[in-house]
Amino acid sequence: MSYLVKRGHIEMWQKSGTCIGLLLLLCILAGCTITDSAFARTTGNAGSAFAAAMTTLAYEHEGKITSAYAASSFADFQSELTGTDQTLLAQGAANTQTVRHLLALYTPAMQVIDAPCLSNACDWRTQDALLQRASQAFLEAGNT
């Protein structure tokens, strides 16, 4: 199966290639304008992660998941959420008041993520409330 590539074919491919390339560039640019900004992305993802953490903590105390499962999940949340404050500061130049508000909630919530209360010996409900407040605030920031 040898294909004889004629000169005319090469030109045709070059022209269609350029057309497709321009079309794609247009699509990407259009996509950029209708999709969310990076800031909204970060806050949305962080909000979801805090929500997941909150539910995980609650489920562990309701006996719906084991402590091992919860501990493993929190380790993943930790790697996902660590550094979000830096990212926010870098991306949130346009919304400094929002960023300050979010950071104020981020710090205590991260303390919970780093050291969740998985036994009955500590106050998990307060931790849960901290996570919930952070989650709500971040999600709202992502939706505006």
Place this chain on the structure above:
Amino acid sequence: MLDPQDEVFSIRDILDSQLLTSDGRRIGRVADIEAEVRTDDGLILTYLVAGPQALAGRINTHLRDLFRFFFRDRFEQRIPLSEVTKFGPTLHLRGKAKDYAVGQSDRWIAEHILRWIPGGRL
């Protein structure tokens, strides 16, 4: 003149064909071919070439030279066409795997690398 019973094979059919030895072992594929110009018969296929250098040569001649610098022809094998007993997508060879250098590499790896791993011995 072609005998009607002769099957016609093009170079394209022979290149990249599987090489199978008489003891049923796959030793590699045809990477390249050598041909001679003979005054009476025109261009005659004389050797099949297998090995990393020949393969590299299919991509680029400089790459082949680079491979030759490292491998120094140790893994190259020129197989005379007379060794082929049967033609087709798989070329059947007259000899056994140990008769061909390119068939030795499985054995070489088994003896020098795999032996250190439990279960790697023959």
Place this chain on the structure above:
Amino acid sequence: MKKQWTSIALGIVTAIGGFLDAGTIATSGEAGAKFGLGLVWIVLVATVAVILLVEMVGRFTAVSKKTYAEAIREDFGFRFYLLPLASEVIAESMLLAAELGGVAIALSLFTGISWHILFPFVALFVWIIIWRGSFDLIENGPALLGLVTLSFLAGIVALGGIPAQLLPTLWHPSFQQGTVADYLYLVAAILGSTISPYLLYFYSSGAREERWTGASLLLNRVTAIVGMGFGSMGSLALLVLAAIVLQPLNISASTLGELGIAMAKPFGIVGSLLFASVLFATCLGAALEVVLAVSYNIAQGFGWEWGENKKPAEAARFNLVMTIFLLIAVAIGLTGIDPLQLALFASTIISLFLPISLSPFLILMNDPQYLGKKTNRRFTNIAMVCILVLAFLVALISLPLEIITGGG
């Protein structure tokens, strides 16, 4: 006759297990959590595509007695062969790292030990199995374990089925939790994770190892349709679970553990551990298949001895390549990238490379030299070309979008 039925059963079981892996779990979970039922259509499209592909590759190998990789090298030459080979090695090494990570995370959810620590042990475990295990063990072991996937369906029933308000999202996805860029990224990732070329290399080689002939064509067709169909149900079940449980909780399933919550709600601890079991079994099966698929590709393309039923020293180059490829995946995994995110990314890259991986296949499927009278029908060709073009374009658009808007 009985042997035939056992063969069918095993083939179906393998197909069910083969459908779900780190990639499809990651994509189905995120799809349901972020967009409700809005991505069900692409899962169905991908299912049709993979059923067609699996049937084709089985037919090809049974009739021509050649595996896919052998046919590419012999028909297109060495230089062209390097293209699908390169795309396979790049994409599948990332996917393998994600699969191993999936197994590690599953074990982590059981034990509480960090998955980073468990990861190298998982790799070692996988290596031991492929080093010494027979083809039957590798094909059937994880597949039988993977039947646990059916528990997802039980979960949906236990939650009272699909709530009525979720149904409109089938044609009108909800965008509250995800963006347009996310949506496109998931379309590409779903296609790439379902239509994984490694399946073709593996299935084709398996058909050779089991000595399929032209008489096996009906068996092949049944296996493809029923097996992949059932497997797709597992994937859709997870998507629906995520839509029912996670979306209302604002959880977007960006880590694998979160998906277990969807099973913990109806079934408690048992549910969460069932999810971890599914993760373990399907990722393990997929890891074995990916390693073997790439090694088969290389060994067959270069004309070496290959096969799981041979002792390591008999197919030394094949086994050496397997070991090296596994080490590459371990290196990628040790960078600590989250397996779910890596699975999504690898799936999108696979989608991008699909034209390179699969167009040789489509050409071969229409070559009477290999298939005699059993070449493709026109409908199959058109369907496959459309799907390939879709996958490629969506991946091409969504990858830069994801990177520019800071996601992924």
